[in-house]
Amino acid sequence: MTVDSVTKVASVGQTDHIDSEKDASAEFTYDRRAERRLRNKIDLMIMPTICLLYLFCFIDRANIGNARIAGMDMDLGMKGFDYNATLSMFYVSYIVFEMPSNVLCKWMGPGWFLPLLTVLFGICSIGSGLVQTVPQMMGVRFLLGMFEAGMLPGIAYYLSRWYRRSELTFRLGLYLVNGPLAGAFGGLLASAILQLDRVGGVTGWRMIFVIEGIVTVGLGIIGFFTLTDRPESARWLSHEEKKLSEERVRSERVAQTKVLDKMDKKKLWLGIFNPITISTSWIFLFCNVTVQGLGFFLPTIVRTIYPTHSLTEQQLYTVPPYAVGSFVTLLLPFISWRMDRRQLFMILSSPLGMIGYIVFLSTTNQSARYGATFLIASSAFSLGALTNSQVSANVVSDTARSSAIGLNVMFGNIGGLISTWSFLPFDGPNYPIGNGLNLGTQSGTLILASIMLLWMKRDNVRRERVEPEELVRLQNMSASEQEDLDWKHPSFRWRP
Structure with a gap:
């Protein structure tokens, strides 16, 4: 790559300070082959670490479901709503620390902040395997939520420093697919761990938390050495590549002279009080009622469908729905990348989930209900990538982007908190209340996404x-x- 790969052809707005989206995109022309080589290099250098960190972030969050059917609830003496309350403690801290975490991520720099969080929530996972009482487990889950709060919005914000608007959706899909993969891999890993007699002085369900937590801490330490904070500090990019990396992102941002601006209170509020940010955040709330509920309760749902099967078989039955959900989580963002459209795919994803919950509500046939879990997983998981890339695409500055993504994920985790009370003990084994609630959220996604698509065009x-x-x-x-x-x-235009 040479300096000719990035050629300045015009300087816009220097005399009259008037800029436009069209002018910004025309300010620089690119050698598309050089840009493709740069994008591939960025993918290779940062995406593997990001994907592994989020994989174990989600595993450490959802493995409590696997531990429950392995005897955790009986050993800790859980009764009534104790399990739901324990899950809720995670989301209480998650929601409270969501926005502060993303602001701190921008201030500290995601290249340091994300690995630090990984080490801390890995330690919390280890602690989950050492507790002896329900209050102790609640306390550890509170800390786990506090440290995991910054991961999802922090990674989305981090990737927005490297990728153009259309590229971002698929890269978000590449790491968010680790949510359903964590469900599939977590079930397999839990089954394998439970075959062991002991690890040190730890036995049974406790081994799930301890072993997975140790792996998480190790990955966090590796992340300190492999994550580069921003293109400017990337030693693996040449001077020309650094310039191209910055200018191709900046060219999409109306009236912006630089990619990374200073923290600005006004821009933080503009990121939050943005019509697309607010509406998309509600969609992510609806989505997470389903996604997090599936993560926490799928093992329990499978146990009610196949009560006579062995524990290992029940764990393994949780894997296929997540595998199918993972495929769709990559497919829809990939198509979205090529079309540079997100709102349409939010609309198209909802009917699958609606059909799945209608099946749950209308029949007790085991095969039909198990098949419905595939439809639900296919519907919900891709919305994580679509919603975060949508709020990122519809703000301009780096500061506004950090607060917009933070609000989106905060709302999503309010949905996660709701999900912890969606499948209640007295509602089993068919859970009509939980399934009805999820049918409502899927319908809400369809309606709200459709209305906002029409509003953006108008x-x-x-x-x-x-x-x-x-x-x-x-x-x-x-x-x-x-x-x-x-x-x-x-000159700003909404990007559907």
């Missing part, structure tokens, strides 16, 4: 009509003041 038409008049008003504004407009800039 508001873009309005923006196109008033843009010339609005641009004239910007002539007396400085470049810095124009940057602070973020998505309120007249």
